[in-house]
Amino acid sequence: MTWLSVILFVLAALLILMACVKARRVRSWRESLNPSAPEVPDAAFVVARIALIGVAICCVVVGVRGLGVEDGSKWSDDELKSAVEQAADELDGFLYRVDESGEPVVYFHDYETLVESEVVENGGGDAPQDGVDAAPMPANSDTDAYFTVSGNGADAEFCTRIKRVRSKEDDYTPPGFMGGEGTYTELGYRLAVTMREGAC
Known part of the structure; x- marks a missing residue:
């Protein structure tokens, strides 16, 4: 159970890092891959950040609960x-x-x-x-x-x-x-x- 919690914590950290990437950097990266792609609106970045942070919080909560379950199943x-x-x-x-x-x-x-x-x-x-x-x-x-x-x-x-x-x-x-x-x-x-x- 510990390894699963660690994976969730690492995933949460990656999601938060993704949410911190600036919109202009994403736009320039996207433009280098596909110059003819339509412009992504600012609202899409806001929604994406909220979603990424929400999933990261869920990962942390599940990871902490998993550690609690493991602690409750073993004697110290x-x-x-x-x-x-x-x-x-x-x-x-x-x-x-x-x-x-x-x-x-x-x-x-x-x-x-x-x-x-x-x-x-x-x-x-x-x-x-x-x-x-x-x-x-x-x-x-x-x-x-x-x-x-x-x-x-x-x-x-x-x-x-x-x-x-x-x-x-x-x-x-x-x-x-x-x-x-x-x-x-x-x-x-x-x-x-x-x-x-x-x-x-």
Whole structure:
């Protein structure tokens, strides 16, 4: 998209230069090519200048908008850093419960999707709404996982660690619910999330 904007800016500059050419110079050039051609009225030069300047303005506007669209589709290092920091803060202490078989009681994203969606959600400003990748480390487990977070267009990378911590005070027993061998309890877990600059 940048190259298209540059072409439009160059075209706009050429059109403005054309609009600045004096009428007598155009007439003399035209007369040297075709001496028998009829005289061009001054009004035609005025209309031509207005048209050339109008098209040049349109080229500049479209070029600027194109740069804005491209900027909005790529992450900057600062945008990504801020979004990862905020995502880590919001996910730190995140509570979820599992049943006695270990299955989440409420639908739970895998860590990778959870990190990516939180970073995008915390992008703010003109940061894109996609283009975030949380690459997992091969040795990750449900209890301890590392992700290298990167963004489309950004050179920076950030290492995010998610550690699952058992939280007995967050266990929940629905009132009056009795299972086959006693009371049904949902087991509580919290996520401890940290981040640092650089790949994991």
